[in-house]
Amino acid sequence: MSARPDMPSRSTGPEITGDPFTHTQTGHVVRTSSRTPASSPAPVSLQAVTKIYGDQRAVDGVSFDLHPGECVALAGHNGAGKSTLIKLILGLIRADEGRVMALGHDTCSPAAAQQRRHIGYLPETVALHPSLTGIETLAFYAKLKGLPTKDNAALLSRVGIAQAAKRRVGGYSKGMRQRLALAQALLGQPRILLLDEPTTGLDPASRLLFYEILDELRSHGAAILLSTHALAELGSQADRVIVMQSGRKIADGSLGDLRRQAGLPVRIRVTLDTDLDPSVIPNGWRRLTPHRLECSCSEAGKLPALRDAQTLPGLIDIELEAPGLDEMYAHLLRREDV
Ligand SMILES: Nc1ncnc2c1ncn2[C@@H]1O[C@H](COP(=O)(O)OP(=O)(O)OP(=O)(O)O)[C@@H](O)[C@H]1O
Numbered sequence: 001m002s003a004r005p006d007m008p009s010r011s012t013g014p015e016i017t018g019d020p021f022t023h024t025q026t027g028h029v030v031r032t033s034s035r036t037p038a039s040s041p042a043p044v045s046l047q048a049v050t051k052i053y054g055d056q057r058a059v060d061g062v063s064f065d066l067h068p069g070e071c072v073a074l075a076g077h078n079g080a081g082k083s084t085l086i087k088l089i090l091g092l093i094r095a096d097e098g099r100v101m102a103l104g105h106d107t108c109s110p111a112a113a114q115q116r117r118h119i120g121y122l123p124e125t126v127a128l129h130p131s132l133t134g135i136e137t138l139a140f141y142a143k144l145k146g147l148p149t150k151d152n153a154a155l156l157s158r159v160g161i162a163q164a165a166k167r168r169v170g171g172y173s174k175g176m177r178q179r180l181a182l183a184q185a186l187l188g189q190p191r192i193l194l195l196d197e198p199t200t201g202l203d204p205a206s207r208l209l210f211y212e213i214l215d216e217l218r219s220h221g222a223a224i225l226l227s228t229h230a231l232a233e234l235g236s237q238a239d240r241v242i243v244m245q246s247g248r249k250i251a252d253g254s255l256g257d258l259r260r261q262a263g264l265p266v267r268i269r270v271t272l273d274t275d276l277d278p279s280v281i282p283n284g285w286r287r288l289t290p291h292r293l294e295c296s297c298s299e300a301g302k303l304p305a306l307r308d309a310q311t312l313p314g315l316i317d318i319e320l321e322a323p324g325l326d327e328m329y330a331h332l333l334r335r336e337d338v
Pocket residue numbers: 053056057058076077078079080081082083084085124
């Protein structure tokens with residue numbers, strides 16, 4: 001791959017200052033990630049951005065920054081506004097209100113067009129020409145971006161399809177096409193990478209390779225935004241998760257922040273080797289079977305409940321079940337519906 005161009009010398013996005021909290025429209029507050037330093041320039045900055053189609057607010061007053069080396073997952077149901085946000089950052093569409101900055105320029109300004117070669121984009125639906133070979137496809141995209149083609153063979157190798165470089169794309173499997181599409185997004189080692197549903201159609205091995213590539217790009221300082229429905233899968237790869245609903249940003253924070261904020265119960269289950277007398281079941285516990293008890297408690301109530309569990313006669317096992325990402329995500333969305 002070619003060397004990464006220099007980062008912009010000054011910040012053009014708003015400084016991250018005193019208030020580390022995101023306030024949602026229903027008054028809920030989520031602490032934002034503390035990982036990103038206030039001094040880093042934000043390669044992407046959205047300020048109160050709205051995009052309207054007819055009477056539909058596809059994106060409604062959304063603000064956030066993406067920092068160098070940061071990977072942010074953009075989650076939300078169908079129609080939440082994820083792809084529209086990505087198109088706004090790419091400068092493919094214009095915001096009706098607010099401002100979208102990428103690499104120091106308003107994305108609708110003529111100067112932004114010069115910067116687009118430093119932005120990698122993997123669209124949700126990948127349309128590759130079936131009669132071109134893999135290496136020809138990359139050469140085509142490199143030319144569009146005004147980049148040299150000398151590193152393209154190495155790039156195909158990086159995404160694991162070097163052996164198919166000279167085969168026509170029409171004969172590629174779905175996973176191979178997705179890998180090739182990822183390779184075109186990586187051309188020129190982008191400083192911003194926008195990935196729309198990137199793991200759709202990838203098998204487990206391809207996913208692992210994809211995560212490995214994400215890590216590598218982050219370590220080179222790329223700012224990555226990836227949209228997903230599969231929060232349980234991709235959320236754990238991200239430094240931060242932004243949850244969208246009906247065009248609005250309803251949560252923004254690390255997974256830990258979101259988990260704490262959702263306040264979902266932790267479940268503790270114990271197995272006993274004796275039939276327990278119901279009169280000795282501690283407060284807050286319920287009997288699942290004569291040998292199994294369960295307690296649902298808050299994070300704060302976890303340790304006291306575990307202490308209770310240890311006093312139970314005939315204890316042979318304790319299982320702890322934290323709320324899953326999908327459960328937390330569903331809870332955040334439900335909460336906003338109220
Ligand atoms: N060009 C357009 N013309 C009219 N409405 C549009 C257009 N693009 C998007 N919308 C509407 O804006 C809303 C947000 O769409 P968007 O594609 O951003 O959602 P999404 O979160 O990416 O959904 P999905 O997960 O299904 O891809 C939807 O209601 C959609 O119908």
